[in-house]
Amino acid sequence: PTREAIDPVRYISNYSSGKQGYAIAAAAVALGAETVLVSGPVDLPIPPGVQLIPVTSAVEMLAASERELPSDIAIFTAAVADWRVAEEKNQKIKKDKSGIPDLKFVENPDILQTIAKRTSKRPTLVIGFAAETENLVENARDKLKKKGCDLIVANDVSKEHGVFGGDKNTVQLVSASGVESWGLLSKQDVAQRLMAQLAAQLTAGKA
Numbered sequence: 415p416t417r418e419a420i421d422p423v424r425y426i427s428n429y430s431s432g433k434q435g436y437a438i439a440a441a442a443v444a445l446g447a448e449t450v451l452v453s454g455p456v457d458l459p460i461p462p463g464v465q466l467i468p469v470t471s472a473v474e475m476l477a478a479s480e481r482e483l484p485s486d487i488a489i490f491t492a493a494v495a496d497w498r499v500a501e502e503k504n505q506k507i508k509k510d511k512s513g514i515p516d517l518k519f520v521e522n523p524d525i526l527q528t529i530a531k532r533t534s535k536r537p538t539l540v541i542g543f544a545a546e547t548e549n550l551v552e553n554a555r556d557k558l559k560k561k562g563c564d565l566i567v568a569n570d571v572s573k574e575h576g577v578f579g580g581d582k583n584t585v586q587l588v589s590a591s592g593v594e595s596w597g598l599l600s601k602q603d604v605a606q607r608l609m610a611q612l613a614a615q616l617t618a619g620k621a
């Protein structure tokens with residue numbers, strides 16, 4: 415069977431509830447943007463007015479994101495797994511006498527970096543997120559450079575902040591022009607402020 419034909423029995427993934435990404439999609443619609451949301455499996459309602467493209471792997475997420483180009487703004491909030499198993503099995507891997515399976519991994523494509531470094535149809539604004547547990551701004555600056563995006567929204571995902579799955583986020587916006595700290599906000603407020611700022615930037619660029 416193809417990947418689409420089977421439900422995964424065992425899989426390796428990064429955790430994310432999708433709340434921050436879905437809030438951003440809703441905020442984009444509220445500003446009148448034609449909005450496409452490429453999303454892994456989450457347990458959230460589809461925001462009204464958003465076109466949802468469901469995916470279950472990084473490879474599918476990259477392909478779907480590239481198919482949607484050109485676009486003015488591309489925002490990457492997904493917690494993409496950096497690696498995937500090299501060989502996907504068509505049947506359940508049974509627990510048997512051969513012991514713990516010796517899984518081999520290959521690197522997943524970096525979706526944000528691939529889109530940000532495109533020489534054709536690069537979105538005008540490419541925004542990444544950085545989930546960090548230490549050296550937040552320093553790591554975000556490195557990501558900004560390495561991935562070639564215009565802005566990194568860095569969030570501290572240390573356990574005590576409860577960002578993963580929670581309703582609040584404390585973010586710092588890191589760009590070539592400096593660092594902006596927003597303090598503790600709801601994910602909706604982060605989304606609305608972010609989209610308002612990006613819309614203003616886009617309009618200023620086109621003026």
Ligand code: PMT
Nearest residue numbers: 430431432433434491493494524525526542543545578579
């Ligand atoms: O979904 P919630 O529960 O609301 O939580 C929100 C969040 C914490 C997941 C979100 O705010 C967030 O920080 N998302 C990015 C998480 C992450 O995986 O960061 P990273 O530092 O590994 O990756 C940096 C950037 O590269 C991200 O924009 C990521 O989408 C992108 N990336 C990473 C790996 C990869 N193979 N492809 C990518 O595009």
